[in-house]
Amino acid sequence: MTQPSHPSPTPPEGWPAAQPGGWAAPPQPGGTWPAQPQPGAAWPGQPHGPGQAWPAHPGGPQPTYPGGQHPPYPGAQPMYPGGQQPGYPGAQPMYPGGQTPGYVGGQQQVAYPVGPQPGYPTGPQPPAAVTAKRIPEDLPFVVRPNVRKRALVFGAVILVLGLVLACPMGAIAAADDGSPWVLLVIPMVMLLLALQFGFMLWLIASGGPVLAVGPDGLWIRSRPTRGQAVWLPWGAIDHIYPRRWSLEKLVCVKPRDPRLGSGLGTFTAVDSGLQKAFFGTGFTATLNFADRSEEEIMRALAGYAAGRCRVG
Structure with a gap:
């Protein structure tokens, strides 16, 4: 079945009419476009011989200079031997090997300062502790040291050590070649x-006091x-517990x-480090060498804490 021929639409105004036999075939490979200059031909008006110059401009003929050089125009950079020009404002100066400072292998290298810089945060800082020279005594529950009880313990320790030393020293002094002056070592x-x-x-x-407890x-x-x-506010305390070290019993606040x-200082850091190694915290207070009993102190701590930290 053949399709009926359709009439060709009339081309719009301005379009070329169809040629008899169809449009012209495109140029074949190797051919040239019409009016294209052939190899070896010069463009119209282009000087191509020695000693020739460009055609004169309407403003008048331009003088020629040796080598075809022209004087610099207003605002232009002067020419230097080799065609090099000094750096323009804001340009990087050239260095041996074509490298410029801050560039390695054509890649810009950015130098960053080493270590913390002023004005930049360096990480979480430790909370600032509220300190005083002495523990204030205006809180509801204040614990003071019992010096008399501790002096009695110290005296008993000294007597025991004296007796331990007296036995070998007495044996040395009682020997045939011994001297009674050896006994002076004991006192x-x-x-x-x-x-x-x-x-x-x-x-x-x-x-002053060793512990003071209040509602806050x-x-x-x-x-x-x-x-x-x-x-130490109650919200900053994790655990309160008793510990024993030799003859002394302590309450530890973690x-x-x-x-x-x-x-808080070098000596405080040393003592605090030792206490952390033995008791788990650097904040301790005596229980058995205080002016209050151990049960009273622990009961007051649990009452004022009111469940805001662990006690016991």
């Missing part, structure tokens, strides 16, 4: 121990003898943030 050792224990008693007694938190020393007083109380 000298006991005197040195008494001086040391006496200094410790003075530090403890002159440091508690005050405790940063060192067992004579450290700074540190304020903060939620172990960094709390850091930066």
Whole structure:
């Protein structure tokens, strides 16, 4: 079945009419486009011989210079030998090998400062501790050291050590070639121990209270003898528990943030490190060498904490 021929639409105005026999075939490979200059031909008006110059402009003929160079125009950079020009404003100066500072192998290298810079955060900072020289005594429950009870214990320790030394020293003095002057070692050792224990008693007694408890938190020393007083709110405390070390029983207060109380001095850092190794925290207060009983102190801590931290 053949399709009927359709009449060709009339071309719009301005379009060329169809040629008899169809449109002309495109040029074949190797052919040239009409009016294209052939190889070797020069463009019209282009100087192509030695000593020839460009045609004159309407403003008048331009003079020729040796080598075809022209003087610089207003605002243009002057020419230098080799065609090089000095760097423009804002351009990087050239260096041997074509490298410029801050570039390696054509890639820009950005140098960043090493270490923390001022004005930039360096990570979470430890919470600042509220400190005082002494524990205030205006809180509802205040615990003070019992110097007399501790002095009795220190005296008993000195007597026991004296008796331990007296046995071998007496045997040496009773020997045939022994000298009674050997027995002087015993009182000298006991005197040195008494001086040391006496200094410790003075530090403890002159440091003020060892613990103060209130509805909002508690005050405790940063060192067992004579450290700074540190304020710990109940929300910052994780656990309160008793521990025993030799003849002394302590109440230990463990903060939620172990960094709390850091930066209080070298001696405090040393004592706090030892206490953390033995008790798990650097904040401790005496229980059996206080002016209040152990049961009373633990009951007051549990009552004022009101479930905001673990006690016991």
